[in-house]
Amino acid sequence: MKMLATPDLVPDTSGQVRRVGPPILKVEHLSREFGGVLAIGDLSFTIAAGDIHSIIGPNGAGKTTLFNLVTGVYKPSGGRVLFDGADVSGMAPYRLAARGMSRTFQNLQIFFNMTALENVMVGRHLHLDTRLLPALFRFPSLVRKDREARDRAVRLMTEVGLEKYIDADAASMPYGALKRLEIARALASEPKLLLLDEPAAGLNATESREIDEVIKTVAATGVTIVLVEHDMKMVMGISHRITALNQGRMLAEGTPQEVAANADVIAAYLGAAP
Amino acid sequence: MNALLHGRLTGLLALAAVIAVLPAFLPNNFYLDIAILAGFNAVVCVGLNLLIGYAGQISLGHAGFFGIGAYASGVLVGVYGWPPALALLAGAVFVGLLAFLVAKPILRLKGHYLAMATLGIGIIVSIVLRTESGLTGGPDGMMVEPFKIFGVELYGEKVWYWVVGVLLVGVVWLSLNLIDSPMGRALRAVHGSEVASEVVGVDTARFKVLVFVLSAVFASVAGSLFAHYAGLITPAKADFFKSIELVTMVVFGGMASTFGAVVGAVVLTLLPQALTVFQDYQQIVLGGILMATMVFMPKGLLPTLAALLPARRRA
Numbered sequence: 001m002k003m004l005a006t007p008d009l010v011p012d013t014s015g016q017v018r019r020v021g022p023p024i025l026k027v028e029h030l031s032r033e034f035g036g037v038l039a040i041g042d043l044s045f046t047i048a049a050g051d052i053h054s055i056i057g058p059n060g061a062g063k064t065t066l067f068n069l070v071t072g073v074y075k076p077s078g079g080r081v082l083f084d085g086a087d088v089s090g091m092a093p094y095r096l097a098a099r100g101m102s103r104t105f106q107n108l109q110i111f112f113n114m115t116a117l118e119n120v121m122v123g124r125h126l127h128l129d130t131r132l133l134p135a136l137f138r139f140p141s142l143v144r145k146d147r148e149a150r151d152r153a154v155r156l157m158t159e160v161g162l163e164k165y166i167d168a169d170a171a172s173m174p175y176g177a178l179k180r181l182e183i184a185r186a187l188a189s190e191p192k193l194l195l196l197d198e199p200a201a202g203l204n205a206t207e208s209r210e211i212d213e214v215i216k217t218v219a220a221t222g223v224t225i226v227l228v229e230h231d232m233k234m235v236m237g238i239s240h241r242i243t244a245l246n247q248g249r250m251l252a253e254g255t256p257q258e259v260a261a262n263a264d265v266i267a268a269y270l271g272a273a274p
Numbered sequence: 275m276n277a278l279l280h281g282r283l284t285g286l287l288a289l290a291a292v293i294a295v296l297p298a299f300l301p302n303n304f305y306l307d308i309a310i311l312a313g314f315n316a317v318v319c320v321g322l323n324l325l326i327g328y329a330g331q332i333s334l335g336h337a338g339f340f341g342i343g344a345y346a347s348g349v350l351v352g353v354y355g356w357p358p359a360l361a362l363l364a365g366a367v368f369v370g371l372l373a374f375l376v377a378k379p380i381l382r383l384k385g386h387y388l389a390m391a392t393l394g395i396g397i398i399v400s401i402v403l404r405t406e407s408g409l410t411g412g413p414d415g416m417m418v419e420p421f422k423i424f425g426v427e428l429y430g431e432k433v434w435y436w437v438v439g440v441l442l443v444g445v446v447w448l449s450l451n452l453i454d455s456p457m458g459r460a461l462r463a464v465h466g467s468e469v470a471s472e473v474v475g476v477d478t479a480r481f482k483v484l485v486f487v488l489s490a491v492f493a494s495v496a497g498s499l500f501a502h503y504a505g506l507i508t509p510a511k512a513d514f515f516k517s518i519e520l521v522t523m524v525v526f527g528g529m530a531s532t533f534g535a536v537v538g539a540v541v542l543t544l545l546p547q548a549l550t551v552f553q554d555y556q557q558i559v560l561g562g563i564l565m566a567t568m569v570f571m572p573k574g575l576l577p578t579l580a581a582l583l584p585a586r587r588r589a
Contacts, residue, residue, distance in 0.1 A: 071473060072472075073469060073472075073473075092472065092477075093469070093472035093473045094471075094472045094473075094475050094476055094477045094478070096473075097472070097473055097474055097475035098475055102473050102474060103473050105469070105470065109467040109469055109470035110466070110467065110470070111462065111463050111465075111466030111467060111470065111471075112466055113462055113465055113466045113530065114459070114462055114463070114466060118459055118462075121456075121459055122459050122460065122463045122471065122474055122476070123474045124456070125456060125459075125460055125463075125471075125474055125475045125476050126474070126475035128456035129456060130456045130457045130460060131457070132452075132457060132484060132488065134455075135451060135452050135455035135456065135457040135458060136448045136451055136452055137448075137451065138451045138455070142455060142456070146455065146456065149456075182470075185470075185474060186473070186474065188474070189474045189475055
C-alpha cells in the first residue's frame with residue numbers, strides 16, 4: 001500500500017481554502033419515521049465530489065438510518081436524495097449501484113458461502129456479462145472478461161492488504177480482514193460515491209490506522225467517501241468535512257476543527273453542562 | 275483458476291466415465307431401468323440444486339413441473355398427434371412461463387413465500403391431473419407413445435440409458451458452467467446476503483426468478499422424456515410427496531454441489547429398491563433421512579465426504 005500525496009486532497013489543517021468539488025450528493029429535507037418515532041427529521045446537507053465527508057453523532061443519532069435511506073435500503077418518509085443531480089429517493093440499491101454508489105455495512109454482510117476472491121468478483125457484477133445463455137454455454141467473451149475480473153479482484157485485494165486471503169474461504173477469515181473485504185468488494189464496482197459504515201468498528205489501533213490509510217488511498221483516486229465512524233481520531237484526521245447528527249437532526253456541520261469546537265456537539269457527546 | 279477449471283472438467287469426465295462403463299455391470303433390464311430412473315431424478319435435482327443449494331430458495335412443487343412436462347408430452351403427442359420433440363418444447367415453454375408468472379410477484383418478497391407458493395402449485399397440478407380424466411386419464415394415468423424423431427423411435431432400456439446418460443452429462447455441464455460465471459456468482463451472492471448483493475448492483479429479484487424458471491424447465495424436460503420412456507404416467511409422479519423426495523435428494527446429496535445432487539438422486543433412487551421391506555413406510559424413511567441429514571451433515575453427503583478426504587491425506 002502506498003501513501004497518498006495528492007496535495008489538494010489532504011485534509012487542510014492550516015485553515016486555508018481547499019478546492020471544493022461540485023455537489024455529488026444532496027439530501028433535502030429528508031425524514032424517516034419508524035412507527036411514529038422519527039429516526040431522521042428534516043435533514044438537509046450536501047456532499048462535495050472528492051471529499052471525505054464524515055457523519056458523526058452519538059448512538060441512535062440516525063447515522064445508519066441515513067445510510068440506508070441514501071443507498072435505497074429504506075425508503076424515505078419525506079424529502080429527497082439527489083445523486084449526481086438526479087432524484088434517486090427510494091431507488092432500489094442495485095439501480096443506485098449502476099449509477100455509481102456503493103457501500104459497506106456496520107454489521108458485516110459477507111457472502112460466507114464463497115471465497116474471498118469470489119466476494120470481490122461479485123463486486124464486478126455490473127461490468128460483466130450476467131446473461132443466462134452466455135453463462136450456460138460458456139461463451140469465450142464471457143470467460144475472457146471473467147478472467148480479467150479475477151485479475152482485477154486480485155489487484156484490489158492486494159491494494160487493501162488482503163493478498164494472503166485471495167484463495168481463502170470468506171468464512172475462515174478474521175474479522176479485521178472481512179472489514180477490508182467489504183471495502184474491496186465495494187471498490188470492485190467502481191463507485192463514484194462510497195459510503196463506509198463504521199469501517200474501523202471492532203478493530204484494534206493498528207488495524208484502525210491501516211483502514212485509515214486504505215480510505216485515504218481510495219479518496220486519492222477520486223472516489224467521494226461518506227464515512228460513519230465512532231473512532232474520533234480517525235474522523236478528525238482524515239475528514240474534509242463533518243456533519244454531526246443528534247436524534248435524527250442536524251447538529252453542526254463544518255471542517256473537523258469547527259465541529260470539534262462546536263458547543264452543541266460537545267454537549268451531545270458529553271451531556272449538556274448545567 | 276486452472277485448478278478450478280481442472281476440477282470442473284475432471285468431475286464431468288468422471289461422471290461420463292461412470293455412465294459409460296456402468297451398463298457392463300448391470301446384468302439385466304431391471305437394473306438398467308433403475309439406473310434410468312436415477313438419471314431422470316438426477317437431471318431434475320441438478321436443476322433444483324441451482325435453486326435450493328446455490329440461490330438459497332426453496333421449491334416444494336418441482337414434481338408439479340416434472341408432471342406438467344410429462345403430461346404435455348403425453349397429451350400433445352397422444353391426443354393431438356404433435357411430434358414428440360415439439361411437445362417437449364411446448365411443455366418446457368409452458369412450464370417456464372408458469373414458473374415466471376408465479377415467481378415474479380413472489381420473489382420480490384423476502385422469506386419463504388416461494389416455498390408456500392410452489393407447495394400450492396404442486397398441489398393444484400396434482401389435482402388437475404387427477405380430475406381432468408378426459409385428457410389425463412385421471413388417477414389411473416395415461417399411456418404415452420414412444421419418442422420418435424427423424425423417423426427413429428427411441429425404445430427399450432438399452433437405448434434410453436444412453437439418452438438419459440447424455441442428458442445428465444449435458445445438464446451437469448450447463449450447471450457447472452453457470453455456477454462459474456458472473457450470473458452463478460450473483461446467485462450464490464443472493465444466498466449469502468441479499469442486501470450486499472444489491473449494493474454492488476445485483477438485481478436480486480431478477481436472478482431469483484431466472485434460476486427458478488431455469489430449474490422448472492429442467493424438471494419439465496426430464497418429465498417429458500420420462501413419459502416417453504415409461505410409456506405410462508400417473509399423477510403420483512407430480513404430487514407433493516414426489517416434490518419432497520426431490521428436495522430430500524438435493525439436501526442429502528449436498529446443497530451447493532452439482533455432483534452432490536447427482537449422488538443424492540442416485541442413492542435415494544436405489545434405496546427404496548434395496549429396502550423393499552420398507553415400501554409401506556417409504557415417506558417415513560425419507561423424512562427420517564431428511565432430518566438426519568440436516569442434523570448430522572447439514573452440508574450434505576458429498577461436501578461432507580470431500581471435507582474429510584484432505585484431512586485424512588494430511589494425517
